Amino acid sequence: MAITITAFERSPDGGKGLARDTRVRWALEEVGQPYEVRLVSFSAMQEPAHLALHPFGQIPTYEDGDLGLFETGAIVFHIAERHAGLFPDDANARARAITWMFAALSTVEPPILELGNARLLEGDKSWTAQRMPLVKDRVHNRLGQLSRRLGDADWLDGAFSAGDLMMVSVLLRLKASGLLDAYPNLSAYLARGEARPAYKRAFEAQWAVNTGKPPTG
Numbered sequence: 001m002a003i004t005i006t007a008f009e010r011s012p013d014g015g016k017g018l019a020r021d022t023r024v025r026w027a028l029e030e031v032g033q034p035y036e037v038r039l040v041s042f043s044a045m046q047e048p049a050h051l052a053l054h055p056f057g058q059i060p061t062y063e064d065g066d067l068g069l070f071e072t073g074a075i076v077f078h079i080a081e082r083h084a085g086l087f088p089d090d091a092n093a094r095a096r097a098i099t100w101m102f103a104a105l106s107t108v109e110p111p112i113l114e115l116g117n118a119r120l121l122e123g124d125k126s127w128t129a130q131r132m133p134l135v136k137d138r139v140h141n142r143l144g145q146l147s148r149r150l151g152d153a154d155w156l157d158g159a160f161s162a163g164d165l166m167m168v169s170v171l172l173r174l175k176a177s178g179l180l181d182a183y184p185n186l187s188a189y190l191a192r193g194e195a196r197p198a199y200k201r202a203f204e205a206q207w208a209v210n211t212g213k214p215p216t217g
């Protein structure tokens with residue numbers, strides 16, 4: 001039976017690739033696993049059938065035979081464990097790749113999401129202008145730390161791994177903000193991720209769904 005993931009019927013980002021199905025598509029492309037996509041509407045995401053798979057009524061989910069997963073961290077981890085290509089063979093290097101996955105999701109992503117929420121959901125509040133510098137500072141703090149750690153390396157710890165896949169996916173949300181401009185090595189890191197053929201295939205697949213247009217080329 002084919003691996004099946006869920007994705008938005010129409011992503012709110014209009015195909016920019018920021019919905020989290022992109023990172024799962026990317027992982028599957030990196031390891032060469034074919035997959036099917038079940039597109040779900042916002043209302044279907046709150047129906048019992050979807051809630052049985054995803055208790056929080058979100059996308060993406062992952063199904064393979066009897067196994068149903070939610071949370072992109074768990075899904076990408078599972079894909080990386082089952083198939084060669086995203087975790088190094090060396091046990092310590094593998095543990096460090098996992099560490100970077102956690103760092104992306106629990107240390108770097110939260111302030112980036114907070115910035116998005118402050119702009120999109122709270123932009124009209126009287127206190128937003130006052131709060132925004134603090135929110136941006138928190139993002140800059142993490143970007144500065146990450147930039148110093150990456151230095152002039154291509155990837156976070158040796159060869160490309162699931163840790164990079166997750167970190168690049170998280171940082172992509174900042175691309176349009178201009179905040180990355182102060183960190184040329186992080187911008188180049190993002191560009192290296194986006195240049196990977198597997199990422200391009202993942203991006204184009206979601207682009208076709210969300211725009212109804214053929215790949216961007």
Ligand SMILES: N[C@@H](CCC(=O)N[C@@H](CS)C(=O)NCC(=O)O)C(=O)O
Binds near residue numbers: 060073
């Ligand atoms: N921590 C979850 C977050 C999932 C998530 O926020 N999904 C978004 C799409 S990218 C969603 O379904 N949003 C709609 C909603 O929350 O109602 C993960 O990494 O899978």
